[in-house]
């Protein structure tokens with residue numbers, strides 16, 4: 001039987017909050033008996049956008065991660081909630097808006113912190129995958145409809161087909177070690193944990209410091225060269241997708257204006273700052289041509 005799954009494209013979220021607003025618009029002041037009671041206008045949203053900021057000025061990167069109810073196949077909330085929570089045949093988990101009344105314990109049962117407490121109605125509430133709309137022929141939830149950068153993709157597939165899709169497309173779920181078997185998958189989740197090493201290449205000539213475009217920058221781990229790039233028009237370079245706390249690295253930089261190298265220990269994303277090239281002996285004293293590539 002086909003069941004609903006949601007795929008979230010991690011790198012595409014721009015934190016515009018359209019999904020959060022659409023969800024509020026759908027549920028605040030609107031009662032959907034059997035699905036959800038009205039959401040609180042001032043309460044927490046059932047869709048949250050987590051933010052991760054890495055690096056140091058001026059090289060800073062921000063990644064956003066939407067999180068909501070995962071509609072788990074082995075949901076810890078159901079174990080705590082008893083008959084107040086049901087799992088539909090299409091995979092969607094619903095907290096009964098009548099039986100759930102007063103059950104604040106249900107909020108604490110979700111390891112993903114996906115259940116919010118509606119203080120006015122004394123009710124635990126989640127993102128219901130807009131089941132009330134899907135049951136009326138909609139093909140996608142409001143968050144997907146409202147997102148301008150195509151972060152969300154609802155797919156209805158049987159479990160085998162979804163497992164195959166997850167394998168072939170490298171989709172991952174949050175906290176798989178919990179065994180909750182979420183139906184919300186993430187594409188590019190490795191970006192959430194990944195780190196970078198970056199820096200800016202420059203050269204000193206006639207008492208002036210200028211950035212160096214087109215320097216060849218190599219990244220080594222031990223004796224092994226694992227990546228190579230070039231400094232851009234501003235002298236900046238960056239190696240991304242590195243695992244955090246992955247130990248010692250070495251950077252080697254070569255350019256006709258000189259060379260440089262740096263060692264570093266990667267715990268979290270690292271901006272090495274300005275790296276000034278040391279002229280090779282034969283080049284010392286030579287007057288360098290402009291190091292900056294012409295701007296078009």
Ligand code: SF4
Nearest residue numbers: 069070072075077110
């Ligand atoms: Fe239940 Fe939390 Fe899983 Fe949603 S994410 S089904 S609320 S355990």
